[in-house]
Amino acid sequence: MPTSSFNKNEQRYFYSLVAAGLLVVLTGLFAAHLMEEHGHIITGMNNQIVWGIPHVFAIFMIVAASGVLNVASIGSVFGKPIYKARAPLSSLLSIALLAGGLTVLMLDLGRPDRVIVAATNYNPTSVFAWNVLLYSGLFGLVSVYLWTMMEQRMNPWSKPVGLAVFAWRIILTTCTGLIFAFLVARQAYGSALLPPMFIVISFAWGLAVFHVVQSAIYAWNGKTHAPDIVKRMKNLLGIFVMAALYFVAAYHLTNLYFAHQSGFERFILIDGGLYPRLFWWGYGLLGNLLPLVLIFHPGLGKTRNVVAASLLVILGGFALLYVFVIGGQAYPLSIFPGYAASSSFGDGQIAQYSPSLPEILLGFGGLGMAFLITTVSVRALNFMPHDKPYIAD
Amino acid sequence: MSDINVQRRQFLKTSAGLAAVAIAPGMLLFEVAHGKPEAVSNKVRWGMLINTANCVDGCNDCVTACNKENGLAGGLNSGGLSPTDSQWIRKIELKDMRGGRTLSLPMMCQHCEHPPCVDVCPTGASFKRADGIVLVDKHRCIGCRYCMMACPYKARSFVHEPLHDQNPDVPRGKGTVESCTMCVHRIDRGQQPACAEACPNKAILFGNLNDPDSEIAIKIRTVASTQVRADLGLNTGIRYQGL
Amino acid sequence: MSRLIALLAMLFCLSAFAGAAESLLVPKLDIGKGGQCVEDTQWMRKNHMHLLIQQRDETVHKGMRDEKHSLKNCIECHASLRDNSVIGRDDSFCQGCHRYEAVKIDCFECHSSKRKSAWAQSK
Numbered sequence: 048m049p050t051s052s053f054n055k056n057e058q059r060y061f062y063s064l065v066a067a068g069l070l071v072v073l074t075g076l077f078a079a080h081l082m083e084e085h086g087h088i089i090t091g092m093n094n095q096i097v098w099g100i101p102h103v104f105a106i107f108m109i110v111a112a113s114g115v116l117n118v119a120s121i122g123s124v125f126g127k128p129i130y131k132a133r134a135p136l137s138s139l140l141s142i143a144l145l146a147g148g149l150t151v152l153m154l155d156l157g158r159p160d161r162v163i164v165a166a167t168n169y170n171p172t173s174v175f176a177w178n179v180l181l182y183s184g185l186f187g188l189v190s191v192y193l194w195t196m197m198e199q200r201m202n203p204w205s206k207p208v209g210l211a212v213f214a215w216r217i218i219l220t221t222c223t224g225l226i227f228a229f230l231v232a233r234q235a236y237g238s239a240l241l242p243p244m245f246i247v248i249s250f251a252w253g254l255a256v257f258h259v260v261q262s263a264i265y266a267w268n269g270k271t272h273a274p275d276i277v278k279r280m281k282n283l284l285g286i287f288v289m290a291a292l293y294f295v296a297a298y299h300l301t302n303l304y305f306a307h308q309s310g311f312e313r314f315i316l317i318d319g320g321l322y323p324r325l326f327w328w329g330y331g332l333l334g335n336l337l338p339l340v341l342i343f344h345p346g347l348g349k350t351r352n353v354v355a356a357s358l359l360v361i362l363g364g365f366a367l368l369y370v371f372v373i374g375g376q377a378y379p380l381s382i383f384p385g386y387a388a389s390s391s392f393g394d395g396q397i398a399q400y401s402p403s404l405p406e407i408l409l410g411f412g413g414l415g416m417a418f419l420i421t422t423v424s425v426r427a428l429n430f431m432p433h434d435k436p437y438i439a440d
Numbered sequence: 441m442s443d444i445n446v447q448r449r450q451f452l453k454t455s456a457g458l459a460a461v462a463i464a465p466g467m468l469l470f471e472v473a474h475g476k477p478e479a480v481s482n483k484v485r486w487g488m489l490i491n492t493a494n495c496v497d498g499c500n501d502c503v504t505a506c507n508k509e510n511g512l513a514g515g516l517n518s519g520g521l522s523p524t525d526s527q528w529i530r531k532i533e534l535k536d537m538r539g540g541r542t543l544s545l546p547m548m549c550q551h552c553e554h555p556p557c558v559d560v561c562p563t564g565a566s567f568k569r570a571d572g573i574v575l576v577d578k579h580r581c582i583g584c585r586y587c588m589m590a591c592p593y594k595a596r597s598f599v600h601e602p603l604h605d606q607n608p609d610v611p612r613g614k615g616t617v618e619s620c621t622m623c624v625h626r627i628d629r630g631q632q633p634a635c636a637e638a639c640p641n642k643a644i645l646f647g648n649l650n651d652p653d654s655e656i657a658i659k660i661r662t663v664a665s666t667q668v669r670a671d672l673g674l675n676t677g678i679r680y681q682g683l
Numbered sequence: 684m685s686r687l688i689a690l691l692a693m694l695f696c697l698s699a700f701a702g703a704a705e706s707l708l709v710p711k712l713d714i715g716k717g718g719q720c721v722e723d724t725q726w727m728r729k730n731h732m733h734l735l736i737q738q739r740d741e742t743v744h745k746g747m748r749d750e751k752h753s754l755k756n757c758i759e760c761h762a763s764l765r766d767n768s769v770i771g772r773d774d775s776f777c778q779g780c781h782r783y784e785a786v787k788i789d790c791f792e793c794h795s796s797k798r799k800s801a802w803a804q805s806k
Contacts, residue, residue, distance in 0.1 A: 086614045088600040093523035097585040097598060157583015157598060157615030164580050168563040175562035175586050231556065231672060232592030380594050382547070382668060383683075386534040390547070392527045392594065399523070475748025479741075569746060577743050578793055606795045608755055608802055613793030628746055 053269075061426060068419035075412010078405040079154035087157065090406040095398030096376045101155040103368045104410030107252065108148030108417060109182070109223060110245060111364075113216040114253020115140045116189070120216075123209025129276050132432040133261070134209070138193045139424050140253075140260060140417075141216075142186060147417030149182055151409055174225045181219040188212050197428070220246045227375075234311040235375025240301065244294035251287035252364045255357035258284060261432070262354045264425060272350050273434065281353045285342040288360055292335050295367065307384065314378045314397070315370060322374035325366045334363010373400055475628040485572035486622055487649040487677035488636065489656050489665060490545060494643035497544040503529050505638030506548075509623060511607040526597035526612075528620040529635055543682070546635065546644070549574055549595040549620035550668060551677035557587035557596065566617075572649075572677050573622045581616040588617060592669050595619045622677075649677065710783040713774045715761040721751050731757075735790075754790065759798055767801035 053060070081089060092099040115137050122131030153162055170176050192212050195205035224242030231237045258280065265272060299316065302308040315322050338356035341347050377398045382388065388395035424430065506529045507514035513525060521527070529548040535541070555574045557566040565580035566587050576587075576596075588596045596619040599612060606612050609625040623633035631637075636644040647656030659665075665679040720727055722734075734752050741747040750756055761776040762769050770778040770791050777796075781788045795802055 083615075086601045087598065088524055093600070094526070094588070094597050095523055095594075097588045157585070157617070158581065161580075161582050164563050164565075164582055168565075168580055170561055170564040172559045173562045173586075175560065175584065179562065226586075229560065230589055232669065233589065236589075376589075380592070382593055383532075383534055385537055387537055388532050388534055390530045390532040391521050392530040392547075393523065394530075394532050394547075394594070475746075475750065477747055477749045480746035567744060569744065571746070575743070579739060579743070602792070605797075605802070605805070606793065608758070608795040608797065608799040611793040611795070616793070624746070628748055 061422075064422055065419065068415050068422060071415030072412050072419055075151075075409050075415060076154075078408035078412065079159070081405050082155070082409070083159060089403060091400050091402045092406070093398075093400070095393045096373060096400040098372055098376065099400060100369075100373075100402040100406045101151050101409050101413075102372055103365060104413050105148045105152040105155070106223070106372065107361075107364055107368055108144045108151070108413060110220060110249045111252040111256050112141045112144035112148060113185075113220045113223070114249030114251065115144060115257050116212060116216050117250050117253055118257050119192070119209060120213040123206055124213050129279065129434060132434050133257070134205075135193060135196050136261065136264070136425075136430045136432060137257060138189045138196070138212075139430055140257060140421060141189050142193075143417040143420035143424070144256065145182060145185060146420055147413040147415075150416055151413035154409060154412075155406070174222055174229055178219070178222050178226070181215070181222055185212075185215055185219055188215055217246060220249045227371075232380065233375065234302075234308055234378060234381060235315075235371070238298060238301070240294065240298050244291075244298055247287070247294050248291045248364070248367075251284070251291040251360055254280070254284045254287055255360035255364075258353055258357035259361070260421060262350060264431060268431065276434065277350050277353060278348070281342050281348055281356070284353070284357065284360070285339060288335060288338055288342075295330075307381075311378050315374050319374060319377070319397070322370050322377070326370045326374075329366025330363045330370065333359050334366060338363070376400075475625075480569055480571040480628075482570040482572075483650060484570075485649045485677065486627060487551065487572065487647065487656060487679065488622075488633075489645040489647075489659055489679045489681060491643045491645070492543050492545045492680060492682040494639075494641040495544050495546065496641060497533065497542070499544075499640070500531055501638045501640055502546050502635035502644065503527075503531060505634040506620070509607070509626075509634035510610045510621075511603075511605075511612065524598075524600040526599060526618060528595075528597070528618070545680060545683070547593060547595070547668075548635075548678070549622070550593050550674070551620075551622060553675035553677070555674065556590040556592065560586045560590040562586065569624075573624050573627070574619075575621055575624065576617055576619065578611065578613060578616040578618070583615040583617065585617060591619075592672055592674070710779040711774055712776055712779045713763045713765070713772070715763050715769070715776055717760070720760070721756070754794060755799060758796065762796070762798040762801070767798045768796045770796045 090099060090101075118130050118137035119134035119141075121127050122129075122134045122137075153159055156162060165176070165179050169179075188208070189212060192205065192208045195201040195208050221242040224245035227236040228239060228241040229237070262272075299312060302312045315326060317323055338359045341352040341356035341359070377400060379388075379393065379395050379397065382394065504514070506512065510528060512528060514521070514527075529546050532545055532547045534543050534545070551568075551572055551574045553568075553572070555566070555568055558568055558574065560566075562584060563580045563582055565577045565582070566574070567577060568574050583598065585598055588594075588598060596617050598617050599614050602614045603612055610621075612618055623631070623635075626633060632646050633644075636646040645656050645659060647654040649657055649660070651657055659681075660679060663681055665681045666683045667674075667676045667679055668683075722730075727734075735754060735757075738749060738752045738754070741749070742753070758769050763772070763775060766772070769776045770788070773779055773782070777788055777791075790796075797805075
């Protein structure tokens with residue numbers, strides 16, 4: 048029986064992947080332990096930049112966790128068979144990303160030991176508190192959804208549960224956007240455009256993550272994608288990326304039109320140092336232009352190009368979030384409009400932030416956790432997409 | 441106000457009598473004036489009127505008094521304020537960008553009637569007391585810092601390091617958010633906030649906004665005062681005169 | 684069998700020296716000023732945490748400052764006369780017992796463990 052050396056060593060490769068994932072997770076946990084022991088003084092965060100790198104990682108994962116479910120929704124809600132075959136993998140990725148993101152968010156708290164207070168004391172006016180319910184609800188709902196898909200006797204329920212998941216995650220991403228949209232006094236936030244922007248962005252990021260994982264699974268099992276499927280899914284990614292870009296552009300254009308916002312836009316887009324560079328090069332070029340070329344250029348668009356495009360979309364996502372979350376806080380809050388202000392507390396000054404190692408490790412720990420959950424589950428259970436012979440619909 | 445003054449006098453009498461005893465080391469008789477055992481009511485709304493005309497550029501006495509009263513380091517440990525140090529009150533120097541007029545004023549928690557920090561707090565740790573003082577219940581605060589994002593006045597600080605030797609009247613601790621309490625521990629025993637007491641020019645007038653006969657209410661009726669970011673409609677308890 | 688009886692007899696003898704046995708098993712606490720507590724001692728051993736949590740919520744949220752049952756009042760009486768603190772040593776009033784019972788005290792990360800007079804003097 049001819050077996051390649053990969054097949055012979057497959058088990059060993061798997062365990063080394065798990066070990067690598069575990070190492071990243073443990074390093075992240077250790078970093079979180081240091082942060083709890085010494086306080087946030089060992090991070091780059093301060094009283095001006097109160098949310099830093101951990102939040103960039105956490106928001107990316109939570110937004111992508113919702114967006115990756117799009118694949119399942121297109122299958123169950125809109126009844127497309129090639130997406131239906133991918134619904135279990137999409138649900139698994141959602142759970143993994145959500146677990147990773149929430150872990151980072153939780154471990155970054157000033158008092159992570161008290162996280163139970165968030166369940167016992169509930170403030171109904173807080174969008175954070177709504178999210179506590181929405182996130183845990185998504186865990187439960189997606190788990191039930193997986194069950195209805197993987198247990199044959201439950202199959203008839205998979206469509207209604209799929210619908211519920213669809214509605215739930217749209218609400219969830221709306222509320223993720225609302226976290227910022229409700230910040231009335233901050234120039235960077237407080238816009239009703241943010242919830243829809245987050246939803247569309249989640250489609251792009253989620254599908255990009257899905258492409259990367261799916262291709263890895265196919266390669267691991269020595270399978271190749273049917274060209275039709277690659278074409279359909281890459282086109283969808285391209286459309287999502289463009290739609291997300293549209294919303295980001297609309298957000299900045301409306302800001303540019305308001306005279307009182309022009310200072311902030313100038314900072315983010317032109318003279319803010321790192322932030323405009325990240326925005327134009329990171330988000331604009333790497334996160335949009337290159338992926339779109341890789342997807343739509345007639346000579347490209349092969350699986351390899353699509354994976355590269357997806358990785359770039361993910362990278363661009365991180366760049367955009369860094370600019371949005373940290374750049375948005377770095378620009379001074381306008382407490383006295385019309386006055387130039389100065390104080391010992393950073394009034395009227397651009398706030399400085401340089402992320403420290405522990406908080407970066409914590410962020411990667413979350414990614415590692417998502418990776419670990421995915422790797423182990425994909426091997427233990429049958430998440431491989433099984434395509435029926437393709438029929439154009 | 442008169443009620444406060446009576447209590448204050450009583451407090452001064454008690455503490456003067458006990459001061460001698462308290463000096464001896466290890467003495468146990470030291471006692472502060474007593475707070476009331478009954479709940480505060482919304483018949484009172486504590487507030488301040490800050491007269492920027494009396495606030496001197498470069499004077500920092502209110503900040504120093506606040507740091508001392510509440511046990512804030514105020515940059516003493518690090519030889520200068522770091523961006524991670526708590527600042528409950530700060531002096532802001534302002535310059536009108538059109539006319540060039542300059543002024544100086546203290547900025548702290550504005551004790552809003554509709555505080556955004558209270559709206560966004562997931563656990564209800566941020567809350568408004570019946571008498572209008574906005575506080576953080578540090579037993580409930582999980583340190584998510586959402587309130588710091590939501591505050592239009594940047595009034596809140598996060599405790600970035602473990603603390604030791606806190607004022608027994610002002611518990612503070614690592615990993616929780618804090619801000620100006622309007623010296624609630626002093627108000628509850630009938631004293632004024634430390635900043636108001638420390639101001640050499642009496643630029644900070646403290647009192648009950650709901651009592652029409654109080655000095656602050658009379659002043660607000662008779663002179664022009666503004667709320668910072670009044671456009672947000674938060675109805676702040678701190679008002680400014682001459683802004 | 685006889686050995687077992689001998690063992691039991693020995694245990695009975697030991698229990699007769701209850702005072703001595705107690706000093707071995709129960710932590711020896713520096714009770715500070717001591718004297719008559721605000722409530723019955725046995726009741727306080729069992730219920731002080733409920734009292735404190737009730738007091739804490741009422742004080743923080745409603746401004747009800749019942750000095751009698753306040754943490755500050757506990758410390759006022761029970762802080763050691765040597766270092767004016769209820770924590771920090773093996774026989775400190777709070778720490779000694781909590782270590783024995785293996786219950787973490789969460790109070791003193793934020794609250795001062797010192798008698799106010801001592802704190803004021805150290806400033």
